[in-house]
Amino acid sequence: MSLPLVVQKFGGSSLADADRIRRVARRIARERAAGNDLVVIVSAMGDTTDELLGLAAAITDDPDARELDVLLATGEHQSATLVSMALHALGVAAISLTGPQAGITTDGRYGRARIAGIEPRRVRAELEAGKVVIVAGFQGQSASAVGDSEITTLGRGGSDTTAVALAASLQATRCQIFTDVRGIYTADPRLVTRARQLPVISYEEMLELAHQGAQVMQVRAVELGWVNSVVIEVLSSFEDAPGTLIKEDPFVEQRNKVRGLAHDRNVAKVTVVAVPDRPGVARAIFDPLAEAGINVDMIVQNVGHGGETDLSFTVPRVELASAKKTLDPLVRELGARELTTDASVAKVSIVGAGLHNAPGYAARMFGTLADKAVNIEMISTSEVRITCMIAEADLEIALRALHDAFELERPEPIDAAVSAAG
Amino acid sequence: MSLPLVVQKFGGSSLADADRIRRVARRIARERAAGNDLVVIVSAMGDTTDELLGLAAAITDDPDARELDVLLATGEHQSATLVSMALHALGVAAISLTGPQAGITTDGRYGRARIAGIEPRRVRAELEAGKVVIVAGFQGQSASAVGDSEITTLGRGGSDTTAVALAASLQATRCQIFTDVRGIYTADPRLVTRARQLPVISYEEMLELAHQGAQVMQVRAVELGWVNSVVIEVLSSFEDAPGTLIKEDPFVEQRNKVRGLAHDRNVAKVTVVAVPDRPGVARAIFDPLAEAGINVDMIVQNVGHGGETDLSFTVPRVELASAKKTLDPLVRELGARELTTDASVAKVSIVGAGLHNAPGYAARMFGTLADKAVNIEMISTSEVRITCMIAEADLEIALRALHDAFELERPEPIDAAVSAAG
Numbered sequence: 069m070s071l072p073l074v075v076q077k078f079g080g081s082s083l084a085d086a087d088r089i090r091r092v093a094r095r096i097a098r099e100r101a102a103g104n105d106l107v108v109i110v111s112a113m114g115d116t117t118d119e120l121l122g123l124a125a126a127i128t129d130d131p132d133a134r135e136l137d138v139l140l141a142t143g144e145h146q147s148a149t150l151v152s153m154a155l156h157a158l159g160v161a162a163i164s165l166t167g168p169q170a171g172i173t174t175d176g177r178y179g180r181a182r183i184a185g186i187e188p189r190r191v192r193a194e195l196e197a198g199k200v201v202i203v204a205g206f207q208g209q210s211a212s213a214v215g216d217s218e219i220t221t222l223g224r225g226g227s228d229t230t231a232v233a234l235a236a237s238l239q240a241t242r243c244q245i246f247t248d249v250r251g252i253y254t255a256d257p258r259l260v261t262r263a264r265q266l267p268v269i270s271y272e273e274m275l276e277l278a279h280q281g282a283q284v285m286q287v288r289a290v291e292l293g294w295v296n297s298v299v300i301e302v303l304s305s306f307e308d309a310p311g312t313l314i315k316e317d318p319f320v321e322q323r324n325k326v327r328g329l330a331h332d333r334n335v336a337k338v339t340v341v342a343v344p345d346r347p348g349v350a351r352a353i354f355d356p357l358a359e360a361g362i363n364v365d366m367i368v369q370n371v372g373h374g375g376e377t378d379l380s381f382t383v384p385r386v387e388l389a390s391a392k393k394t395l396d397p398l399v400r401e402l403g404a405r406e407l408t409t410d411a412s413v414a415k416v417s418i419v420g421a422g423l424h425n426a427p428g429y430a431a432r433m434f435g436t437l438a439d440k441a442v443n444i445e446m447i448s449t450s451e452v453r454i455t456c457m458i459a460e461a462d463l464e465i466a467l468r469a470l471h472d473a474f475e476l477e478r479p480e481p482i483d484a485a486v487s488a489a490g
Numbered sequence: 491m492s493l494p495l496v497v498q499k500f501g502g503s504s505l506a507d508a509d510r511i512r513r514v515a516r517r518i519a520r521e522r523a524a525g526n527d528l529v530v531i532v533s534a535m536g537d538t539t540d541e542l543l544g545l546a547a548a549i550t551d552d553p554d555a556r557e558l559d560v561l562l563a564t565g566e567h568q569s570a571t572l573v574s575m576a577l578h579a580l581g582v583a584a585i586s587l588t589g590p591q592a593g594i595t596t597d598g599r600y601g602r603a604r605i606a607g608i609e610p611r612r613v614r615a616e617l618e619a620g621k622v623v624i625v626a627g628f629q630g631q632s633a634s635a636v637g638d639s640e641i642t643t644l645g646r647g648g649s650d651t652t653a654v655a656l657a658a659s660l661q662a663t664r665c666q667i668f669t670d671v672r673g674i675y676t677a678d679p680r681l682v683t684r685a686r687q688l689p690v691i692s693y694e695e696m697l698e699l700a701h702q703g704a705q706v707m708q709v710r711a712v713e714l715g716w717v718n719s720v721v722i723e724v725l726s727s728f729e730d731a732p733g734t735l736i737k738e739d740p741f742v743e744q745r746n747k748v749r750g751l752a753h754d755r756n757v758a759k760v761t762v763v764a765v766p767d768r769p770g771v772a773r774a775i776f777d778p779l780a781e782a783g784i785n786v787d788m789i790v791q792n793v794g795h796g797g798e799t800d801l802s803f804t805v806p807r808v809e810l811a812s813a814k815k816t817l818d819p820l821v822r823e824l825g826a827r828e829l830t831t832d833a834s835v836a837k838v839s840i841v842g843a844g845l846h847n848a849p850g851y852a853a854r855m856f857g858t859l860a861d862k863a864v865n866i867e868m869i870s871t872s873e874v875r876i877t878c879m880i881a882e883a884d885l886e887i888a889l890r891a892l893h894d895a896f897e898l899e900r901p902e903p904i905d906a907a908v909s910a911a912g
Contacts, residue, residue: 149560
């Protein structure tokens with residue numbers, strides 16, 4: 069008879085030094101003592117990934133993608149062995165496995181591979197041998213050019229995806245993501261002191277929050293959880309407190325529709341000024357950006373007058389230089405007057421299932437910002453979200469005002485019921 | 491038609507930072523441009539291995555051997571990818587392989603595995619694809635408890651062994667060990683300014699030098715070269731200068747028999763004082779030491795008088811504490827008076843093929859030390875070596891006096907001939 073299986077994931081800040089690693093080991097040991105089988109996914113220690121990227125950058129400004137993946141994957145190998153050693157020191161049988169050893173196969177896109185399948189034969193064998201299995205997150209294997217297996221990495225935050233995928237494959241009873249915050253909040257508590265932790269949030273809402281800049285969970289991990297109905301708990305590795313459950317939410321339509329605020333400072337505005345207003349212009353601008361791998365988000369085209377129009381859009385701030393490099397030669401070709409950019413902007417979003425059926429929320433958002441004299445430069449919406457681009461200087465004022473306007477500090481009856489049940 | 495194959499190995503000090511890695515890459519690129527296929531074995535960067543050991547020690551004072559091997563192996567993975575990236579940046583096609591990917595299989599002794607076999611199928615495939623193959627040294631794979639493959643490390647200096655084993659397996663035309671010295675010297679040039687670089691040395695002589703403390707080459711790598719007749723060249727990675735060839739030497743009997751001096755400070759003397767002189771005492775002392783994994787080297791038993799004797803032997807200085815811990819409880823059991831230890835000793839050796847047939851050399855060694863008032867505490871000999879244990883404070887005086895006495899600064903005619911031919 070096998071024990072209930074719990075999957076736990078610990079991020080880099082939870083593993084930043086030997087003391088923290090020993091603390092994580094004690095937490096794992098407690099869970100083990102409670103009578104559960106355990107698979108633990110770990111990220112690289114602290115800033116290891118950035119340090120390795122720095123090392124590669126010191127060698128070449130264009131590191132080979134395959135080699136970079138082998139290099140980065142060593143960070144998770146290291147933390148996995150250290151957590152396993154710390155468990156041994158506590159008398160807990162444990163073994164570390166690399167992503168390939170854990171049976172995680174991916175496509176061959178180095179640096180941003182997607183999980184293609186999981187065959188956790190060895191994970192099961194080690195669990196049956198009575199061991200806690202520590203899996204190096206963020207990585208898997210694909211086939212090489214000569215037919216052998218090659219290590220690939222899943223991109224930033226990929227360990228979340230490893231955890232959710234393994235939880236789905238092993239049919240775990242719980243999937244816990246340990247992080248440096250206590251869970252999902254109605255807004256970033258560093259900016260909004262009245263922000264409240266949510267006991268539960270739906271996959272769809274979490275996905276929008278993550279898309280719009282909430283950095284607690286990786287977008288793909290949430291998607292994978294949704295598709296496989298894995299209940300994910302986000303909680304703090306530094307304190308014993310209930311976290312936030314991400315799961316299918318049957319009460320979603322009965323609630324206050326705004327569940328939380330997201331914000332994103334990694335954004336810049338690009339405007340092609342006075343471009344001739346004729347068919348094909350948008351394509352001439354956006355095709356080269358797509359080819360350069362630049363993510364364009366909000367797009368606004370002003371009503372044309374005199375045969376000219378202004379076309380504005382946002383790109384991640386870190387990709388602004390590359391966007392300018394791509395577009396500068398096109399401005400003259402297109403007959404536009406100039407290219408202007410503004411990196412001092414930010415996005416603020418309200419997120420909640422069913423927002424699209426309740427136009428009153430948009431009006432309340434815009435009115436709240438107007439009352440605080442915050443100028444809205446662009447607007448975009450989805451099924452469960454309304455996003456405004458504003459000046460970055462106004463961001464904190466906007467977040468606090470919206471948090472008050474939508475009464476997010478007040479627990480909802482549904483939240484209270486779920487919290488008591490959890 | 492395949493190109494001549496050269497195997498090169500670069501040690502940690504040659505790869506200590508990004509600048510040195512780029513320099514190593516330029517050297518590899520030059521060799522490649524000269525029309526050779528290349529397999530390059532790398533150690534971990536600089537002090538990486540010690541740093542990783544420190545990290546493990548901060549977690550637990552008894553790290554699991556399997557986990558420690560996975561941890562340590564990441565050091566070589568990292569340097570292999572960085573060298574490969576640096577070659578890419580120079581426009582040289584290259585690929586890094588882990589020890590397991592290079593087909594190196596070992597027995598299952600973690601931390602001190604021995605190479606059991608090499609199936610360099612992938613190395614050959616990548617060479618045929620026109621790539622320089624960078625192999626992470628110091629590691630291989632063995633079978634795990636559940637039948638999967640596990641990474642193992644070969645112990646300190648294991649990258650030398652990786653290089654020689656791959657050179658043998660691939661029938662390389664050359665095997666070059668790049669290090670931070672120019673080659674093998676008649677004595678340590680940091681201590682003996684008149685020390686002379688040897689153009690050639692036999693496997694047997696090199697083996698004795700390595701055994702007796704010369705840290706340029708790992709003992710097992712020399713053995714493996716000898717068994718497989720791999721001609722090994724030891725040379726500097728920091729300058730373009732001919733190194734020292736280690737090979738079968740047909741002229742060995744015709745030469746000045748003393749080829750070089752070795753010394754070793756990693757030694758301590760242990761004396762069991764006034765132990766009853768009866769059969770079985772030696773076993774009662776040395777069996778527990780062997781079980782504790784402590785290497786006993788020189789052994790001297792004084793002539794017994796009054797039914798008692800003093801038994802002295804040497805252990806590596808780093809193992810002295812552990813030797814004391816093992817022996818302290820035995821002293822009373824054996825009826826000995828006490829245990830004394832001395833960590834301020836050193837070994838000095840003269841090495842040369844055929845020394846055992848020429849007793850005059852021993853006399854000259856002892857006389858030279860006596861002339862300098864250096865007291866000899868123990869003596870041991872082999873076919874090609876005479877070793878004296880002396881006070882560590884006398885070491886440099888002893889080395890210089892012996893270097894002069896055996897005229898080691900003078901090139902031999904045979905050396906000169908080899909040098910001109912090389």
